[in-house]
Amino acid sequence: MENTGKTLKRSILCLVMMAAFFLMSGTIVRAGEEDTIKSGIFAGNIDLSGMTKAQAEAAVEEYVSSLGETEILLQYASEAEVSVTAGDLGIVWANREIVTEAAEIGTRGNVIERYKILKDLEHENKIYPIELSFSIQGISDILTGKCAVYDQEAMDYGLIRENNEFRIIEGQKGYSLDVETSIDLINDYLTRDWDGQACEIPLQVEVEEPRGSMEELAQVKDILGSFTTSFKSSGPSRSANVENGCKLINGCLLYPGDEFSTYKMVSPFTEKNGYYMAGSYINGKVVDSLGGGICQVSTTLYNAVLRAELEITERHNHSMVVSYVPRSADAAIAESAGKDFRFVNSLEHPVYVEGYVDKKQITFNIYGLETRDPDREVIFESEELEVNVPPSDQIYADASKPIGYIVSEGAHIGYKARLWKIVKEDGREVSRTQVNSSTYKMVPRSATVGIATDNPAAYEQIMAAINSGSVDQVKAVIAALTTPAVSNSVETGEQ
Numbered sequence: 078m079e080n081t082g083k084t085l086k087r088s089i090l091c092l093v094m095m096a097a098f099f100l101m102s103g104t105i106v107r108a109g110e111e112d113t114i115k116s117g118i119f120a121g122n123i124d125l126s127g128m129t130k131a132q133a134e135a136a137v138e139e140y141v142s143s144l145g146e147t148e149i150l151l152q153y154a155s156e157a158e159v160s161v162t163a164g165d166l167g168i169v170w171a172n173r174e175i176v177t178e179a180a181e182i183g184t185r186g187n188v189i190e191r192y193k194i195l196k197d198l199e200h201e202n203k204i205y206p207i208e209l210s211f212s213i214q215g216i217s218d219i220l221t222g223k224c225a226v227y228d229q230e231a232m233d234y235g236l237i238r239e240n241n242e243f244r245i246i247e248g249q250k251g252y253s254l255d256v257e258t259s260i261d262l263i264n265d266y267l268t269r270d271w272d273g274q275a276c277e278i279p280l281q282v283e284v285e286e287p288r289g290s291m292e293e294l295a296q297v298k299d300i301l302g303s304f305t306t307s308f309k310s311s312g313p314s315r316s317a318n319v320e321n322g323c324k325l326i327n328g329c330l331l332y333p334g335d336e337f338s339t340y341k342m343v344s345p346f347t348e349k350n351g352y353y354m355a356g357s358y359i360n361g362k363v364v365d366s367l368g369g370g371i372c373q374v375s376t377t378l379y380n381a382v383l384r385a386e387l388e389i390t391e392r393h394n395h396s397m398v399v400s401y402v403p404r405s406a407d408a409a410i411a412e413s414a415g416k417d418f419r420f421v422n423s424l425e426h427p428v429y430v431e432g433y434v435d436k437k438q439i440t441f442n443i444y445g446l447e448t449r450d451p452d453r454e455v456i457f458e459s460e461e462l463e464v465n466v467p468p469s470d471q472i473y474a475d476a477s478k479p480i481g482y483i484v485s486e487g488a489h490i491g492y493k494a495r496l497w498k499i500v501k502e503d504g505r506e507v508s509r510t511q512v513n514s515s516t517y518k519m520v521p522r523s524a525t526v527g528i529a530t531d532n533p534a535a536y537e538q539i540m541a542a543i544n545s546g547s548v549d550q551v552k553a554v555i556a557a558l559t560t561p562a563v564s565n566s567v568e569t570g571e572q
Contacts, residue, residue: 115183117198121207125179133176137207141170144209150277151224151263154252154284158277159223166219166263167212175205211267216260224280225254234289236297236330236429238444243429245294248287255281288332289427297429299447302385305440306377306401308370314353315370320434321351322374326441327432331422336390337430339375340410340417346371358396359413362520363486372409373401375418378432378441379408383457383498383512385443388423394515397489403459404494405515424448454501457512465491467521470548478527480539481559485548491519524548526555 114133116126123140125133145164152158182203183195231251237244258281266278308319322343331337346352346368355369372395379392380402393416395409408418422428428445467488475482496512526543530536535558542554 112180114179115195115198117202118179118182119202119204120175120179121204123207125176130176130180133179134173137170137173137176141168141207141209144168144273147273148275149267150275151219152277152279153224153227153254154280154282156252157227159219161219161223163211163267165215166267167215168267169210169212170207171210171268172206172208175207179203179205209268209271211264213260213264216263217256220254220256220259220280224259225256228253231285231287233287233330233332234291234294236294236427237328238429238431243294243297243444245291247291248289250287251285253283253285255283294427296446297427297444299445300442301428301445301447302381302383302387302443303440304377304380304384305438306373306380307438308373308401309437311370311437312355315355316437317351317353318355318368318370319373319439322368322371323432323434323439323441324351326374326378326430329430331428331430333422333425333427336419336421338417338419339378339408340412343368343371343374343410344412346412358409372399372407372411374432374439375410376402376407377439378430379418380406380457381441381443382420384455385428385445386449386455387428387443388421389419390421391417391419392513393418394513394517396518397520398492398517403496404461404492404517405459405496405513406457407515450502452503454504456499456501458497458499459494460497461492461494462514463491463493465519467491467519469521469546471521471523472543472546472548472551473523473525474528474540474543475525476529478525478529480527480530480535481555482527483524483551483555485524485552486520486522488522489518489520492517522548524551526551 113127113129114125118125120133120137121140123136125136128136145162145168147163149161149163149166150158151161183191183198185191186194229249229252232249234248235246237246262281263278266276308316311319325343326339329337329342344350346366348367352368352371354365354367356363357366357369357372359366376399379389382389392408393410393414394405395407398404399407410416410418424445426446426448428443431442431444433440467490470488493514493516495514498508498510498512499506500508500510526539528536528539528543530539538554538558539551542551545551
């Protein structure tokens with residue numbers, strides 16, 4: 078034990094003397110080299126041996142700068158890629174402190190510690206990793222400015238009916254760049270896994286598949302419901318409005334679950350959108366408005382949809398009865414009253430809405446895949462529950478207008494009615510369901526009559542006619558008083 082202790086002391090003393098001699102001899106540390114980085118120290122693949130701190134920083138900066146020219150391909154799905162450089166993405170040297178640490182190696186600690194560090198460097202290099210960082214804003218700008226331009230909405234497979242035949246329009250996928258996730262993907266890869274070589278980085282792109290297919294739409298060929306109404310008594314403006322509304326709806330394709338809004342399809346009611354002034358119901362009166370007659374379009378479509386047995390989600394009757402369908406078979410739309418006719422494709426297959434006008438008749442056909450039993454028949458019947466006949470005429474004197482002026486409005490009988498859906502199988506009624514109930518206003522015939530005159534006798538005659546409560550009597554007196562002049566008479570009615 079005593080010999081062992083003496084041997085250990087001699088070994089330590091020898092080690093100290095050798096270190097002192099080694100350091101003092103200048104074998105490693107010579108005068109003028111104390112401010113340079115020791116041999117065996119690297120930054121990445123850059124040998125910093127013998128460099129001053131400033132030289133080492135310049136060497137690393139030059140290397141990082143050269144990386145800025147490296148091409149990086151940003152892959153937008155499989156259809157496109159954007160070529161940028163690391164410099165475009167704002168590459169910078171992130172851990173500059175490694176040069177200071179490298180310069181301090183072998184300069185601190187006691188003689189033993191310094192000697193040991195320097196001896197270790199002779200056997201194994203000290204390598205500092207070069208850390209990089211990139212501009213998040215720069216990456217974002219590249220993504221939004223050069224990559225997001227490839228975004229596109231999905232386009233569902235479509236249908237066009239021309240010359241009594243269907244033509245299928247192929248759909249396209251939709252792409253949407255997830256910018257935030259893509260920023261993280263780029264930054265994480267370049268700061269953690271990148272080897273400094275040209276590379277490809279897939280971006281996060283959301284892909285939306287188009288609805289439908291060639292096979293699915295090829296099945297849309299059966300008429301599920303059809304209805305026609307006539308507007309032969311309508312004037313040119315109202316007729317043009319009916320044709321325009323029909324054209325705006327024609328060709329609509331609804332996939333299962335889609336909801337159709339008539340108002341959205343035919344609005345806005347402006348001249349630019351093809352509408353003219355024509356009579357329409359407003360607050361129990363017939364007045365001219367842009368788009369007058371559009372309710373015949375929604376009503377015709379309503380009856381076709383009923384026969385296709387699609388789900389009705391919104392329907393309103395007119396304030397007063399219309400002449401082109403039975404009671405409760407109408408469907409009004411009105412911007413001011415918030416009325417719309419809406420329905421949902423509640424079937425398992427797409428449906429196509431065809432609308433056309435021929436010889437002042439409007440027709441809507443609902444096409445789809447017929448799955449109903451051919452022996453099943455659907456009938457709709459209107460039932461009148463109450464009839465309210467207008468009382469006597471209402472006549473209003475207008476002292477600002479001359480005798481001979483008359484504006485009259487026809488009477489409207491009031492009704493309460495309901496619509497029944499009757500299903501028959503093999504000719505036998507199997508169900509009867511109430512579809513809706515409707516209440517229509519009763520409006521008496523009215524007239525506004527001019528009474529201004531300098532002739533007392535004429536004034537007495539026109540006032541007597543007004544007091545009779547008969548529009549016909551007023552018209553007769555006006556005719557007598559203004560003969561042979563033509564009366565300034567206007568009568569309005571339902572359009």
